[in-house]
Amino acid sequence: MIRITKTYLTMKDLEKFEEYINGELEEGDLWEFKKSLEEDADLKKQFELYQAVRQVSTNSKKQLFMEELKDIHRAQQPKGKQRFHSFKRSWAVAASLIFLVAAGFGILSIRTQNSNQKLFETYFQTESAAFAVRSATNNMEEPVLDGMQLYELHNYDAAIEMFEKSPNNLMGKLYAGLSLMELGEYGDAISKFQYIVDHNDNLFIDQAAWYKSLCYLKTGDRDLAAKSFKSIAADNGVYKTKSLKILKEMDAE
C-alpha cells in the first residue's frame, strides 16, 4: 500500500534531487542519497513526484495530446446542453431553412464557405511553442524568445511586436504568422508563411506551407488551398497524410 506523504519537503531535499538528476552528486553523497531513498518511503514518493514534474513539463508532445482531448471535451460541452433545447433548435433550423430558400442562388456559396470553415476548424490546431523553444534556445534571438513566451501566454499582439524586432528570424516569422492566424488576420499570416516558403532553405517550410494552405481555406480561396495542399501531398513531409486527407474531404464535398 502507498504511504501518504506527510513529511514536509525541505529545500535541502530539493537541492539534492536537482543535483542527483543533473549528475552532480559526488560518490559519497550519491551513495547516501540512494540509501535515504531506500529507507525513507515518503522521500521516495516525493522524489517520484519531482521526477514527474520534470517529465510532464518537458514531455510536451503528450501534454499537447491531453490538451487536444480537453479542447474537444470543452467544445462538446455546449453541444451537449443544446440537446436539451430541441424546441429552440428546431426554430433555429427552420429559420436557417427559410433564410437558405430566400437566398436562392446563394446557397451554393454558403455551403462551400461552411465546409471551408468546418475543414479549417478540424485541421487547425494551435501550435505549441514549447518544442521550438527547447530545440532552439541556444541560438535564439532575445526578442524572438520573448515573443515565444508571449505566444505561449496567448498574448498574440505583444508576441507579434516582439517578432517584428527580429525581422529576418524565420522562427519569429513562423510564430508571427501563427499569432496572426490566432487573431484572425489570415491575409497577413499568408505573407509571413510565404516568406518562409520562398526562403527555401530552413526547417520551417513544412509548417509554413501547411498553415498557409489552411489560411487559403479559411479565406475561401479554395482553389489556391487545393493547389497548396496538393503540393504538400506530393512531398514526403510531415503534413503529407493530413494534406491527402483534407484533399479527399474537399473532393467529397
Next chain:
Amino acid sequence: MGEEETKYSSFEVLEGIKNHDRIILQYVYDIYFPQVCKFIENRKGCESDAWDVFQDVMGVIYDYSQKPDFVLWIPFPKFFFILTRNVWFGLLRKWKVGVDLISDELQDLPDEEAEKLHEMLYNQVISRLVSKHLSQLDARCAQHIKFSTLGIDTASIAKKLNYHSNQAVHNQRRKCIRKLIDRIINDPDYKNLSDYERP
C-alpha cells in the same frame, strides 16, 4: 459495450491517437466518452468521474501507441473498455463502494499486460495531477518551472523574471516546485493511487 460497429479499423484509431489526428480523436471522443459516462453513471459515478477515467484511459493508450513494439492483440473497442473497467473498478475497490458486477464485466488483461498497465496507469494519473496543479499555480511560478524544465539557463531566467542573482532563481524555483508537490500530495486522487500501484 465495446462490441459496436466501428467506422475506423483498430489500426487506424491507434495510428490516429499516436499522431494526434484530430478527426480520429474527435471520433474516439464522440463514440466512447458517452459510453464511458453511461457505464460509470450506472455504477455509482458521475460525469466528472467519467471524464477523469476517459482521460486516464486515453493517456495510457497514447503511451502504448508510442511504444515501437506495441501491437494491439484485441480490437480497439474491447481494449478501450477493458482499460475503462480496470480503472473504474480499481477506484471503486479503493473507495470500498459495492457494485453488483456481472461476470462479463470482470474481464482481465493477460497477466503479462496487467503489470505493465498498472504501472502505466500510475504514471498517467501522476501526470494528470501534475498537469492539473501546474495549471492552477500562479502564472509566475508555473512559468518558472516551465523555463527551468525547458533547459533555459538560469542567467536568462534571472534576466527575464527580474531576479538579482542566479541563487535567487534557484531558491524561487525550488519554492515553486515544493508548492506544486505539496498540492499534488494533498489531492484526493493522489491518495487514491494505491490501486494503480504495481501488484
